[in-house]
Amino acid sequence: MKTLLRGIQLNGKPTNILINGNRFESVNAPDNAYANTAIECHRYAILPAFYNAHNHAAMTILRGYADDMPLQTWLEDHIWPKERAMGRAEVYEGSVMAINEMISSGTVFFNDMYFSMSRTATAVREAGIRAAIGVTYMDSYSDKMKASKEERICNWMEDQDSMIQITAAPHAVYTVSGENLQKLYRLARDHGRRFHIHVSETRKEVEDCMKAFGMTPVRYLDKLGVLGPDVIAAHCVHVDREEWDILAERGVTVVHCPCSNMKLGSGRFPYEMAIESGVRVTLGTDGCSSNNNLDMREEMKFAALLAKLNGDTSLLSAPEVLKWATVNGAEAFGIDAGVIADGKLADAIIVDLASPRMRPCYNLISNWVYAADSSCIRMVLCNGKIILDKRS
Ligand SMILES: [Zn+2]
Numbered sequence: 001m002k003t004l005l006r007g008i009q010l011n012g013k014p015t016n017i018l019i020n021g022n023r024f025e026s027v028n029a030p031d032n033a034y035a036n037t038a039i040e041c042h043r044y045a046i047l048p049a050f051y052n053a054h055n056h057a058a059m060t061i062l063r064g065y066a067d068d069m070p071l072q073t074w075l076e077d078h079i080w081p082k083e084r085a086m087g088r089a090e091v092y093e094g095s096v097m098a099i100n101e102m103i104s105s106g107t108v109f110f111n112d113m114y115f116s117m118s119r120t121a122t123a124v125r126e127a128g129i130r131a132a133i134g135v136t137y138m139d140s141y142s143d144k145m146k147a148s149k150e151e152r153i154c155n156w157m158e159d160q161d162s163m164i165q166i167t168a169a170p171h172a173v174y175t176v177s178g179e180n181l182q183k184l185y186r187l188a189r190d191h192g193r194r195f196h197i198h199v200s201e202t203r204k205e206v207e208d209c210m211k212a213f214g215m216t217p218v219r220y221l222d223k224l225g226v227l228g229p230d231v232i233a234a235h236c237v238h239v240d241r242e243e244w245d246i247l248a249e250r251g252v253t254v255v256h257c258p259c260s261n262m263k264l265g266s267g268r269f270p271y272e273m274a275i276e277s278g279v280r281v282t283l284g285t286d287g288c289s290s291n292n293n294l295d296m297r298e299e300m301k302f303a304a305l306l307a308k309l310n311g312d313t314s315l316l317s318a319p320e321v322l323k324w325a326t327v328n329g330a331e332a333f334g335i336d337a338g339v340i341a342d343g344k345l346a347d348a349i350i351v352d353l354a355s356p357r358m359r360p361c362y363n364l365i366s367n368w369v370y371a372a373d374s375s376c377i378r379m380v381l382c383n384g385k386i387i388l389d390k391r392s
Contacts, residue, residue: 001036003384004029008041009353010340012364017046019346022384026342043354044378045364048322048338049347050296051329052102052110054196054234054255054284057120060101061086061094062289071202071264071290079289083115091116095123098294103129105295105374106349108382109335111232111255111284113169113196121157121164129382130347132333134169134196137184139176146180153187163383165194165333167232172198173209173217178224185226194230194333197221200243201235202266218243227252232332234284235260236274237267244270244277253280253332256324258302260286271307271315282329283321300325300369318369350379 002025005017010027018029026033059079066078091114102110109130112120117133124131135152153168168188170176176184181197188195200206200217209217218239221227229251236247236254247254256269274281283303285294300321307316327338330347337345351358351368355376358367368376380388 004035009045048326053282056287057098058094059287060098092119199233248277346384
């Protein structure tokens with residue numbers, strides 16, 4: 001099955017893009033290239049799709065349920081009690097809501113951490129997008145539940161298609177013991193799974209870790225031997241210079257979640273040190289009840305603005321933050337996508353250059369990061385298929 005996007009803007013120039021199956025065959029195809037479907041795209045530009053590297057998708061069902069309070073109060077007094085009353089049906093419903101919102105704002109992949117994961121996986125499969133589904137783990141689970149989680153890390157969905165991957169997802173250092181973190185890391189490594197964990201999200205987490213183990217979370221995780229290239233560390237707000245070097249040296253991927261960090265008052269991500277360390281940074285929305293949406297384009301803008309808050313206006317430029325939201329996320333999860341180029345998986349966002357927020361267009365990336373919103377999106381492609389079509 002071949003699709004031709006005729007006359008579409010790529011890197012400032014009109015071109016013809018030929019998609020063959022699930023990959024871009026040519027981003028410079030002739031006008032008369034054979035295709036089953038040809039779409040006139042002269043008013044449109046193509047951009048890489050978003051890869052949301054930290055999410056709790058089903059929490060979308062709690063959108064707006066508890067706002068304007070600190071993380072621990074929010075989590076312990078409001079979210080956790082409400083979640084205890086949630087069943088598989090609510091997880092499915094929340095996941096469907098989340099995926100609909102993500103597709104409408106150009107996201108084709110999310111890295112998830114939640115419970116009743118099989119319901120989220122079903123919603124992902126039905127929608128035709130990509131996901132990394134975390135097998136979430138906390139010490140408070142029953143022994144039976146822990147054993148079933150470990151079994152899932154080892155064997156779950158081994159034979160499924162390439163759109164869904166499974167990760168080991170211990171919640172954090174304050175909810176999972178060192179011994180269990182080591183066990184899960186071993187299981188993950190032995191079964192080719194990534195290891196997804198919240199790290200140094202709040203000052204309190206760092207202080208409690210100091211009290212309990214005499215060191216900060218990154219040093220503690222490193223001492224346990226659970227930092228490596230397959231580790232996805234969400235947040236990393238309170239990380240010092242030496243810890244950034246440790247993360248970079250171990251090849252850890254960090255997920256920055258600017259809206260959630262601001263809304264929960266967690267603090268400003270140390271952009272200066274993160275960038276200087278050379279660590280791979282990606283962007284995530286976090287769950288919908290601490291955001292309160294899953295719009296990666298907004299995360300780009302908030303990140304780029306928050307970076308500049310201390311006075312350095314050159315810190316985190318529009319092209320750089322676009323990379324965090326797209327190709328860095330794809331690479332962190334081993335997805336051969338994130339750039340519009342020959343041979344890459346055909347994931348993309350197609351925007352309308354005639355949208356009010358896209359005019360004039362001196363610089364498409366600048367417009368996309370700083371001016372646009374989801375109303376500019378006309379189509380979203382995932383794995384060669386059009387999963388959103390808003391052409392009028
Ligand atoms: Zn989170």
